[in-house]
Amino acid sequence: MWDNHQALDLLANTLFVLVALMVAYTASQRALSLPVLPVKALSVNGSSDGSGKLKHVTREQIESAVHSEYIGSFLTLDLNTMRQAFGKLPWVRVASVRRHWPQSLEVTLEEHVALARWGSDALVNTHGETFNAASDEVLPVFDGPTGSSHDMVRQYAVFTELLRPLQQRIEQMNLSPRRAWRVHLDNGTVLELGREQMESRMARYVLAHDHSIARLNRQLSYVDLRYPNGFAVR
Incomplete structure (x- = not known):
């Protein structure tokens, strides 16, 4: 091989090209790392x-x-x-x-758009995602099992729409580990909705408010709507 001048020339040229490429690559990397194009x-x-x-x-x-x-x-x-x-x-x-x-x-x-407070130390956004941030905004409080924030945001929207005719707002909403719902209103009333038919029970409360609850002529502290055809108050 060493007597083959053509092979030696080819080997030398190849080595030269490889070395040149390595030098060029190293130089380009060093150049790119220098602040020659700083963010302005x-x-x-x-x-x-x-x-x-x-x-x-x-x-x-x-x-x-x-x-x-x-x-x-x-x-x-x-x-x-x-x-x-x-x-x-x-x-x-x-x-x-x-x-x-x-x-x-x-x-x-x-x-994030904060919709409610999540427990005592977090917030929940309009997508049902919890996050940590400081806020002095007046927000309803959600309290539920880990991973239930999306369900609570969806249910909050449904309950809020049902309560609109009464102009009553939700101040706190609780979801128990057994999936039972309880709603605290801004007028001081607590609604016990249970684990099923929550929307129809809330609608029953709204419908009965002007027809029977308002006629009691007193502020209710608690309304249990878990009965099939009625509710209990105190």
Whole structure:
């Protein structure tokens, strides 16, 4: 082989090309890691109410999330890591991050819309998802087994619509481990609805309110609607 000049030339050329490719690759990686294209602009979109403005997440929180994960340059920035950093902010439900040439990032955030308090230390959004965030908003309280938040949000919507003619609001809603429902109204009345036919029982309460309950001429503290054809009050 060593006497074959053509083979030696081919081997030398091949080695030269391989070395050149390795040098070029190493140089390109080093160049990309340098801040030759730093992020110069940051645009933020998104809201919780369709207004295009964020209600809870602040500009300072967004910039802090960017700086905490800003490693490399505009071209090498890990967008998935950046998205996860935004997703950890208390009020962020969904986050997306995109590059915009030449040197800007576009951040789109969807905030949670708090529907109720979940127990004593969490919130539940309109999708039935629980999350942790601080809020001084007056909200109804949901109390139920782990994993029942979606069912409680759906049932809350049904009960709220049924109560609309009476202009009564739900202040608290309880779901027991045996799936029995109890509703606390803003007028101080507690409705015992049980484990089945909750909607029809709530409708019975609404229908009876003007026909019989209101005629009692006193504030009721408790209405048990689990009877087949009536209810008990106290």
